[in-house]
Amino acid sequence: MIATITLNPAVDKTLNASRVVMGTVNRMDSACNMPGGKGINVAKVLRQYDVEVKTLGFIGGYSGDFIEEAMEKIGAVPKFTRVSEDTRTSVNLITEDGYITEFLEPGPNISDAELKEFFASYEKEIEDCDIVVISGSAPRGVDPSAYVRMIEIANAGGKKVLLDTSGDNLKKGMYSRPYMMKPNLKELESIMGRRIQGLSEVAESAMQIVEWGVPHVLVSMGNKGILYARDDNGESKVIYVPAPSIRAVNSVGSGDCAVAAFALSILEGLDPEKTLKKCVAISAANACSLENGLISKEKAEELESMLTLSEPD
Ligand SMILES: Nc1ncnc2c1ncn2[C@@H]1O[C@H](COP(=O)(O)OP(=O)(O)OP(=O)(O)O)[C@@H](O)[C@H]1O
Ligand SMILES: [Mg+2]
Structure with missing residues (x-):
């Protein structure tokens, strides 16, 4: 069983209209709601591979109900903590002029009592999980110490923590030594506090993080692929797989x-090279589809068979 944690999920609403005029009534041609949030995307992919998964985080109101039901529909086990304020809705308005306009709600404010309730549930729910995936940002009222605490609890229970967040949540979380971290280039630069250019600098930084105590570091670089640094009996090793050339339609959620x-x-016991190829292939397959976290397994397999390791230099 795998647990995915999404502290600040969202309902992603996509609206299509020929045009929109501010200050008037605008009728939409279509509307579509999808469950959103990084850990939610991870759960969606895992369910496509029939892995048992439970989803944790905060939900509230009708939008929270929507997320819970969406998780049930895909066969994940929702174990969210109910909060008094509503889960946010993120509106993507697509108009015929080619503009995409986003409206992002601030999301709920989490009280101390709700945070306490989450941690009680977290400790209990991860007991039967081997892997805990902690993804995305936190809602108001939850500071980076929550990430540190989640990682420490999971580490103490012998779980493998996969951490994919940003800013202070990532920096502070990193020092609690998750099993794996997946910064993109921007997140890597924020950790290192400087610009990082070229694969050799990416490799150096990733190895530095391995030396700080995170045994597996994957740096995703969009259409450049992924660099993977790992601890191999006290020595840092690096491998790199360039991304396949694809017709990308939507790469949002590819990191997830x-x-x-x-x-x-991890579940399949793959070696580092096969692991990296799987990561590059499945993330590229996501970029080939419009919906975040929805991939064609056949496409992923086809892409995987085309991949080769390359020198990081
Ligand atoms: N245009 C593309 N072509 C091929 N592969 C891609 C493309 N975009 C993304 N990928 C694959 O997806 C991986 C993750 O993408 P990216 O580095 O953009 O992650 P991210 O910024 O964390 O994304 P998100 O947070 O939205 O999930 C890349 O390392 C690459 O393997
Ligand atoms: Mg990301």
Whole structure:
């Protein structure tokens, strides 16, 4: 069983309209609601590979009900903590002029009592899980110490923590030594506090993080692929797989797919090279489909068979 944690999930609402005029009534041509949030995407991918997964985090109101039901529909086990304020809705308005306009709600404010309730549930729910995936940002009222605490509890229970977040949550979480971290280039630069250019600098930084005590570091670089640094009996080793050339339609959530692929690789006991190829293939397959976290397994397999290791230099 795998647990995915999404502290601040969202209902992603996509609206299509020919045009929109501010200050008037605008009728939409279509509307579609999807469950959103990084850990939710990870759960979606894992369910496509028939892995048992439970989803934790905070939900509230009708939008929270929607997320809970969506998780049930895909066969995940929702174990969210109910809060008094509503789960946020993120609106993507697509108009015929080609503009995409986003409206992002602030999301709920979590009280101390609700946070306490979450941790009680977290401790109990991860007991039967081998892997805990902690993804995305936190709602108001939850500071980076929550990430530190989640990692420490899971580590103490012998779980493998996969961490994919940003900013202070990532920096502070890193020092609690998750089993794996997947920064993208921007997140890596924020950890290192400087610009990082070229594969050799990415490799150096990733190895530095391994030396700080995170045994597996995957740096995702969009259409450049993924660099993987790991601890091999006290020595840092690096491998790199360039991304396949694809017709990308939507690469949002591809990083989440790389994290899901890493979890799958742990379950399958894959070696580092096969693990990395799986991560690159499944994340690229996500970029080939419009919906975040929805991939064609056939496409992923086809892409995986085309991949080769490359020198990081
Ligand atoms: N255009 C693309 N072509 C091929 N592969 C891609 C493309 N975009 C993304 N990928 C694959 O997906 C991986 C993750 O993408 P990216 O580095 O953009 O993650 P991210 O910024 O964490 O994304 P998100 O947080 O939205 O999930 C890449 O390392 C690559 O393997
Ligand atoms: Mg990401």
